[in-house]
Structure formats: structure tokens, C-alpha cells
Amino acid sequence: MVRLSSPQQLEGLRKSIVERKDRSKPCIALCVGTGCLAYGCTDILNAFKNEVEKNSLQDKVDIRATGCPGFCERGALLTIYPQGIFYQQVKMEDVPEIISETILKGNIIERLLYTDPNTGERYTKEADVPFYKRQQRLLLDSNNKIDPTSIEDYLAIGGYAALAKALSHMKPEQIIQEIKRSGLRGRGGGGFPTGAKWESTREAHGDIKYVICNCDEGDPGAYMDRSLMEGNPHSVLDGMIIGAYAIGANLGYVYIRHEYPMAVDNVTIAIKQAEELGLLGENILGSGFGFKVKVSRGGGAFVCGESTALMASLEGKVGEPRAKYIHTSEKGLYNRPSDLNNVETWANVPHIILKGADWFNKIGTKGSKGTKIFSLVGKVKNTGLVEVPMGMTLREIVYDIGGGILGGKKFKAVQTGGPSGGFIPERLLDLPVDFDELTRVGSMMGSGAMIVTDENTCMVDMAKYFVGFLQEEACGKCLPCREGLKRMLEILTDITRGEGRKEDIELLERIAATLKDTSLCALGGTAANPVLTTIRYFRDEYEAHINESRCPAGVCKELITYSIIDEKCPGCGLCVEPCPTKAITFVAKKKPVILNQELCIKCGTCYDICKMKAVGVK
Amino acid sequence: MKKLLNLTIDGRSLQAEEEKTILEVARDNGIDIPTLCYNEDLEPYGACRLCLVEISKNKRSRLVTSCLYPIEEGLVVKTNSDRVLTNRKMLMELLLARCSGVKVIEDMARKMGVEKPSFRPQYLDHNECILCGLCVRACAEVVGTSALSLVNRGVNREVASPFLDTASDCIGCGSCVYICPTKCIKMEDSGDTRTIRNWKVNFKLKKCKTCGNYFAPEKQLEYIRTKLKLPKDFFDTCPNCK
Numbered sequence: 041m042v043r044l045s046s047p048q049q050l051e052g053l054r055k056s057i058v059e060r061k062d063r064s065k066p067c068i069a070l071c072v073g074t075g076c077l078a079y080g081c082t083d084i085l086n087a088f089k090n091e092v093e094k095n096s097l098q099d100k101v102d103i104r105a106t107g108c109p110g111f112c113e114r115g116a117l118l119t120i121y122p123q124g125i126f127y128q129q130v131k132m133e134d135v136p137e138i139i140s141e142t143i144l145k146g147n148i149i150e151r152l153l154y155t156d157p158n159t160g161e162r163y164t165k166e167a168d169v170p171f172y173k174r175q176q177r178l179l180l181d182s183n184n185k186i187d188p189t190s191i192e193d194y195l196a197i198g199g200y201a202a203l204a205k206a207l208s209h210m211k212p213e214q215i216i217q218e219i220k221r222s223g224l225r226g227r228g229g230g231g232f233p234t235g236a237k238w239e240s241t242r243e244a245h246g247d248i249k250y251v252i253c254n255c256d257e258g259d260p261g262a263y264m265d266r267s268l269m270e271g272n273p274h275s276v277l278d279g280m281i282i283g284a285y286a287i288g289a290n291l292g293y294v295y296i297r298h299e300y301p302m303a304v305d306n307v308t309i310a311i312k313q314a315e316e317l318g319l320l321g322e323n324i325l326g327s328g329f330g331f332k333v334k335v336s337r338g339g340g341a342f343v344c345g346e347s348t349a350l351m352a353s354l355e356g357k358v359g360e361p362r363a364k365y366i367h368t369s370e371k372g373l374y375n376r377p378s379d380l381n382n383v384e385t386w387a388n389v390p391h392i393i394l395k396g397a398d399w400f401n402k403i404g405t406k407g408s409k410g411t412k413i414f415s416l417v418g419k420v421k422n423t424g425l426v427e428v429p430m431g432m433t434l435r436e437i438v439y440d441i442g443g444g445i446l447g448g449k450k451f452k453a454v455q456t457g458g459p460s461g462g463f464i465p466e467r468l469l470d471l472p473v474d475f476d477e478l479t480r481v482g483s484m485m486g487s488g489a490m491i492v493t494d495e496n497t498c499m500v501d502m503a504k505y506f507v508g509f510l511q512e513e514a515c516g517k518c519l520p521c522r523e524g525l526k527r528m529l530e531i532l533t534d535i536t537r538g539e540g541r542k543e544d545i546e547l548l549e550r551i552a553a554t555l556k557d558t559s560l561c562a563l564g565g566t567a568a569n570p571v572l573t574t575i576r577y578f579r580d581e582y583e584a585h586i587n588e589s590r591c592p593a594g595v596c597k598e599l600i601t602y603s604i605i606d607e608k609c610p611g612c613g614l615c616v617e618p619c620p621t622k623a624i625t626f627v628a629k630k631k632p633v634i635l636n637q638e639l640c641i642k643c644g645t646c647y648d649i650c651k652m653k654a655v656g657v658k
Numbered sequence: 659m660k661k662l663l664n665l666t667i668d669g670r671s672l673q674a675e676e677e678k679t680i681l682e683v684a685r686d687n688g689i690d691i692p693t694l695c696y697n698e699d700l701e702p703y704g705a706c707r708l709c710l711v712e713i714s715k716n717k718r719s720r721l722v723t724s725c726l727y728p729i730e731e732g733l734v735v736k737t738n739s740d741r742v743l744t745n746r747k748m749l750m751e752l753l754l755a756r757c758s759g760v761k762v763i764e765d766m767a768r769k770m771g772v773e774k775p776s777f778r779p780q781y782l783d784h785n786e787c788i789l790c791g792l793c794v795r796a797c798a799e800v801v802g803t804s805a806l807s808l809v810n811r812g813v814n815r816e817v818a819s820p821f822l823d824t825a826s827d828c829i830g831c832g833s834c835v836y837i838c839p840t841k842c843i844k845m846e847d848s849g850d851t852r853t854i855r856n857w858k859v860n861f862k863l864k865k866c867k868t869c870g871n872y873f874a875p876e877k878q879l880e881y882i883r884t885k886l887k888l889p890k891d892f893f894d895t896c897p898n899c900k
Contacts, residue, residue: 341811358808363704363726516789516808516815518705523752526813530781545774554748557721557741558707 041401043318043342045326046216053317055197058351066101066143067121070130073270073423074263074302075106076115080132083118086516087135101143105192107183107271111171112427114154119166120233126166127152152419158443171422174440174450178411179387180427183271188306191313194274200319202340202390206282207307207327214284215244219389221397223409226380227368228254228345229457229486231408232477238381240369242287243467247287251381253280253375255296255303256350257456258342260509262489264413264425265383268294268304272387273310277333279389281320284331287379291332295350300441309336316638342459344515345487346561347380349515360515382487384413402431408474410487418454418492419446428473435469438492448496452593459506459513460566462573463499482573484566487571499578499594500585504532506570514563524555528571536596537642540586545575594657597642601658608654615646615655665733669859680724680735681709682704691737692746692766694753695790696725700799706790707749719768721745724741743770751775751866784840789815794841795833801879803827806834806857811882817856830875847872868898 044050068088070083088103110119114128118144127138131552141147153162154169163169186193193469194200206215207628241249248592253276257265279293286424294311296304311333314320320377322330337463343349351373353359372378388410392400403410408430414437417423428437431543434454434549438444454464456473462483470478475485493502507624511525528551531544552568559565575582584590591599604624609632616626623639624646632654635646666799667794669682674683678700684691692704694706710723721741721751725764736742750767753777757763767773791808791846794817798804805828809818818824830852845854846870860876872897883892 066834164779343811363723365722365727425660510812512812512814514812516810516812517791519707519749521754522789522815523756527755527777527781530777534778541778543776550748550776551752554745554752558710558745558749560704560707560723 041314045318045323047208047325048584050195050200050204050319050325052388054198057192057196057637062120064244067104068118068138068143069102069104069106069121071108071116071184072105073106073112073183075112077302078119079115081116083132084130084135084596086318087132088139091135091139095139095144097143099563103214104187105189106186106268106492107188109166109184109426109483110177110180110267110427111169111422112425113248113421113423119182124165124167126154126164126169128154140261140459142189142330156443162399163314168394170380171424171426171441172442174432174436175412175427176429177410177427178391178403179272179275179384180413180425182275188271188273189309191274191310191317192406198394199274199390202393203278203281203327204246206393207325207329211606212242212286212288212304215282215393219286219392222392222400223397223404223407224385224388224392224400225408225475226382227384227412227488229484231485234258234381234385237369237381238283238287239600240367241289241377241379247376248291248376249287250373250376250378251280251284251287251289251292252350252354252378252382253292253386254292254345254347254350254382255300255307256338256384257297257300258345258485259489259490260341261417262415262458262487264302264415264488268383268413269300269427271540274619275308275387275390276307276383277310277314277320279386279390281331282389282393282529283379283406285324285327287327289379290330292333293354293373294333294335294353295338296335299340299342304335304337305651311335341515343515343561343563346563348561348631359514360517361563374575379391384488387418397524405474405477407476412473412488413489414456414473414490416442416490417468417490417491419449419494419497420444420492421446424557425582430474431472433470433472434464437473437490438469442492443605445492446493447494449496452495453499454485454495455493455502455506455570456489457484457489457566457569458489459509460484460569461486461489462569463502463577464573465567465577472505473507475519482576483569496593498536498591498593499581500532500535501595503570503574504529504536506531507567510563510567514567518558518560518564519560520555521561521567524551524564527551527565528568532571535582535585536591536594537598538585538589540582542586544586545579549575570606581647600642601637602635602642602644602647603656603658604632604635605654610652610654612652614651616647618645620645663729663731663733665731665735666731667735668737674729676729678729680711680713680722680727680729680733683729683847684711684735684737687739691724692770693725693884694766695792697792697837698797700792702726703795703805706753706788708746710742710745710749712739717786722865724874741837742772746770746774751777755781756783756785757788757840758784759784760840760842770832786840787817788840789817790809790839791817792837792839793817796833796837797828801829803831805829813893819857819859823858825854825859828854828857828862829878829881830854830859831878831881856873857900864893864896866899867894868899871896871898 065525116130118127216239224234225231272527337342341359343354346361351361376456411427413427455463514521515521525527555568616624621639623636625634662673681713691709693709695703708718710721711724750772754767755777794806805825835843842855849864863872864876879893
């Protein structure tokens, strides 16, 4: 490809790409994102290629390997354009039929359509599926419209037009003003106003400045940054180049977890393509502005998602946070002014530049503008990545988009913000989700993980899980976080074993208060949230464990016993074989099985297997 | 000349040069703030959190680490507010739970009114090392050898020699031993040998040509001699006999 030397040339190239594309030509867009990869989509992709070849359809059908459209629960996913037919749970064996029926004859294959488990209704188009209908997919929408390894695809949907606009029509200060006016806040968790961050980095003294993209997403259950980086890496670069121009930085870093190989590959390819086209490098689009991006892989330390730890790691040092009394915008990477933003934040930038702050401003709430991507996981029917305008209520996300709780169980709480987020109970389901509201109820936005729990979840056990995660993942530098988490974990473990003391709740609260008030970084400062919110909203569960040695949710092994409810047991014997300790004895058909308590290790396998609800737990 | 800034610490109006930290200004003026990981010859680290103070600015107050926080014009600092004391006590409880039976820590805790931690006795650890990192930082910043480091994460963090093996870059100077607040690094000179068990190292000591006493590890003297470009026979006699 020829290096572009002006915005006009970029537009010319875009035009020629669009003109070359035959919009009426069928295109099978198959997700090859990480979720669908686990469903075996690589084989499906190859099967499509073979099938197309077999039918000599190479010139008549396009096959596009795309990023993640978000509905990972239902993978493998594909969309057939131009009609926009949405097939889910596609398997290898469906491939020939999709070609022969849908592509060649235009027939819809009913069984591959999404059926709403709540209403039984079938949907042909992605946009009509309830999971998608309530979403506002500003950032994720392009994921299944482009091949992330093709810069042409990105250009075809208007890519880098924002960059061209910024470089040719806007002064750096104007860009910063636009971002400030848009109200964009950092999507990495802190929610710091992006424009203000850019401004202070721009105004900081120093010839050399850096911009950094934080893709060290480490929260259990969160994968929105991963999906953006895998599915649309150019959109992130687009934002970064604009940011670098506004700030006056000529070098940028993308810091990605080593565990995200596809994200590393795709952004590396994207950088190379952008360099070849002259969208990165010297004199970008003839503007005189030069910018380069390097990729740096993180070694898998959760704490490296913290900005100062990330910068230490980038420098080749141990990833440990430092105090931020002198901001990283003044002294960051290599002690030089540095602006660090999260993947999702960067991906928002081109949209704001192109459509304007006023447009962005209209989306969201008073204090939180735009959309937010959440990874909706746990005990909901529809799990996946959802992008909604700020201010949508938890209830809408969990029920309208998530389809409600699995298996007809009762909702208990939703945990937002990753391991150091908090649990939000049912009575707060109508809470509008934005930065400030989540903080107000004791949780936080965090990276946007949303873990839904049901009535079978023990809140003390959940708090224990997250504190356990954090005590291992904390860097260990500062005393309250390192020692405090260790002590909290001991106390929580005691409580789940029925050995809690009356004073333990108050002690947990005291440790938590100190953790919050005195920790060195935000990881420690928020680490007590799971404990504090579960005590705040589910104190009765703590008390049941401590005072009555009872786990109301029937989870804590030391406190529960499984038993066979004779009246309900049909003696089918389905539970006998799976029992790992052979604690269940088959008697005869229509006679209840016998459970030997001495052998039972309380794994719950029989409880999960029994369809007759004949296994009781107390 | 550096600019002078006005600030208040515990009700006292003070003036100090900009870029100084709260801790420096407090100590210059005889105001005591407890510390464990601070040493004026090293870069402040902010790990022990004991030096926390409460600052107020624009009607908002918060806790900051005084060893790291640069003073500002009009800053109001309280080193002993209820919030500071409550937190410092909990920090001491946590430290005491880690270092049960370590005298320095027990004395310090007692001074702050903490007799024993509120945690269950069976969980108390008897670790002598408080992970203040003074040894590691002295070795890197003052000696310039970086023979030690803090390894592992979270609760598994410890000070260690590379790969938990012989600290091959150690010159046996003993700076880590002198600076350790809990004296948990053990050094022993016996005959012509110095041993630091923690780092699995032994050093041959140099004998003074005049008095015949063994006075320093040969490796350390060689390190100093090369660094300062001193003559070959410079350390043939000990400092006392020079």
C-alpha cells in the first residue's frame, strides 16, 4: 500500500475501498473471538471455506472472521449480511446447510435462530434479539462488521476519519476542550475525567511525553478490553493517535496481558498496517505530527493494571504502585509526563471527535456520559458483553438484557467492579448504573465486570473468595493491604467454618476501614469493598454463620448436610454413579436411595443432578 | 534559593522550603511522627504507612503518607488526630500479628497503646522481617550493589537473594544488617571469616598489616578501592592504624 500523505488521500482510499465492495454480495461474518474460539469456531471457519470452495462460490460469498459480538453464551455466533441474519450455537455440521439453504436459497434455518427462553419467540435479526435490543453498541457494534486484521475493513466503516479531522481541522487545545466537554471519564475504573488528564499532561513540563493504553485487564469475569483489542484494534489506535497529538506525545505504549495472545497479535498487525499507510510514524497524513506505538506484554500480575505499577512494569521494574502525590501526568513513565487511559476510553475518542461532544453528552447521566461495556456473567440466562448507556438500571441489565436468573432461581446480588467491587442487593436493583451511583452504594464501576448471584450463593463465601483473590494478587508492598487482607481472609474462613466469633464482624469492619483509609494504592483502598458491602447488605447471613452455625444459602461445607427427601426420591439412581465417594446406595426402583453421611464429602453433585429436587440441603 | 512555604502542623505555624516532605518539616521542628520504612538517606518508600497524617485542604481532609507528601502553601497537618491514631493503632495490630514476639515491634505497639492484636492467637506469625525494604533499598541506593530484592507478591512477599541462592553480588558490607529495624539479618565475624546467613554468603576478612586485626571483607574493600580509584595498597592497614 502507498503511504498516505494527506487527509484527502485517506478519503480517496476509503472511497475506492467502499466502491470495490459489493454490498449485495452475501457475507458470512463468523466470530473468532476468544469465547467462540473455545466453541471451536476455527474449525467452523475452515469448514465454511471448504464448503464455499466445494460449491465454487469463492466469487459469490465472502467469509469474514470477526471479533466478538458479545453474546458469548450462545457461541459460535455468525451474522449473514446483507440481510443481517443472526445464527447462534452454530456447529460444524450446520455449515453445509447454511451454505445450501441460507446462502444459496435464502431460506432461514429456524433451529439456528435465537429463541427467547422466557417467551419462546424466535428472532431472525441480531438487533431484535432481546439481549441486543436494549443495548447501545457504540463501540462494540463494529466488532462483527469488520475483520480486525484488515485495515481496509476499518477504513470502510469510516475508520481514521476522526484522526484526519483532528489533524487537519483541530488544534490540540481544541481537541482537549472537546474531550473535556464530552464528559468522558476513564473506563479503567477510576472514572477520572479524560480531558482533564490530557490537559495536565499537555501542560506538564518536558519535551518527551508518553501516552499509554492500559490493556492489563485482570478482573475475574471481565473481558471487554480484550474483546475491543481483539475485535477492533484500529479503533483504539485511532483514539491513541488523536490523544497523542492533543497531548504532544510522540511515543505510545500498549500494555497488554501476555494471556491475551490474540489481542497482542491483532494490535501488532494493526500497528504495522497503520505504519504502512502512514497513519503512524513520521508526518502523519502530512500534518508534521509523528507518533509511534510499541506493544509491551504484561506478565500476568493483577496489580499491574494500576497505573503506577503498570509504568514500573513498562520500565522493566517490578510492577508495584507508588504514591501518586505527584501525578503521572507530571512524572510518569521514566519520570516523564505520561497519560494513561484504558482501552475502552481510547476507543471512545474517535466517536467523540467525529460526532462531537454535544452528541456524546446526550448519552448517559449527569455525571457519567456515554456508554459502558459490562461483562455480564454469573447466574443470568444471557451472559456476554453488553454495552449500555450510562444510567441504565441494574434491573434492566440483569432482566431485560440478561434475561433474568437461570433455572428459575431468585436473584440475590450483583457484584460490580471486579474483585474490589461490592455486592448490590435486590432492593437496589433500580439503581441507575453510573460511576457515582455505584460508589454511593459501596461498590464501584471498576472495569465493568458484573457478576450476578442467585439464592444459592453464600455472601460470606463470596467475600472470602474475593479477599482470597486479592491477597494473592496484591503486590504486598504496603502493610495494611498485605497484612489486612490476610487477617480478613482468616476471619472469613473461620466464619464459613462456623468458627466465627461474635466480635468478628466488628473486627472485619475495623480492618476494612484502615485498609480503605491507609492503603498505598487504589487496589488496597477498594479491596475491602466485598467485605464491607456483604456486611452492609447481608449482615443476617454473617450472623447466621456465627450465631447459629448455619449457612442460609447452603454453600459452606462445614455447616451443611445433604439428605435424601424420601417422599420425593423416585429411586432412579441417577445420583449413584456420579457420587465420587460412593456414599449413595441404590435400593430398588421406586425406593429412595440411601445417603451415607459418613462418606459424604458435601460436593453437591447429587444435588445438582437430581431433577426431582429430592436432595435436600440444610 | 528555594521558595519558602507556610504550613501548620499540629497547630504550629511553620515555614519550610518547597519540595520538602511533611515528615522532613515535622522532624526539623521536633514534631515526632513514627516511621519504620523511612531513612533520611534513602528515597522515601511509603510501605509501612505509620507516618500517616491527616491533611486538610479546601475543607476536605484525607490521610497521606508524610514521608512522601510534598508540602504546599497553606497546608494544615494533624499528626495525631483521632483518625490518624485509630488507623495507626490498627496498623500496629496488623504488624504485631505478623511479628508476634519481636521486641522492637512490641515496644513500639505498647507505646501506641496496643498490647496485643485482636486476632486469634493461633494465627499470629512470628516473622522478624517487617518487609520495610530498608535493606534492599540501602543495598541498591547507598552501596550500589543491588544484591538483594523483594520477591513474590502479596502475602508471599519476602526479602531474598537471587533465586534464594548465594547473593553473588553481596560485598559483605553489612549495611543491610545495620539498617534493619528489627535486627533480623544475622551477621557474624569469626576469625578471618564474615558470614551473613540470610544471604548465604561468606567473606574472607582483610588483616591489617600494622595491628593484625581483621577489619573488613576483602570483597568490600576491593569494591570501594575500584570505585574510588584508590592505590592498590590503600587498604593494607585498617582505618585505626592509618
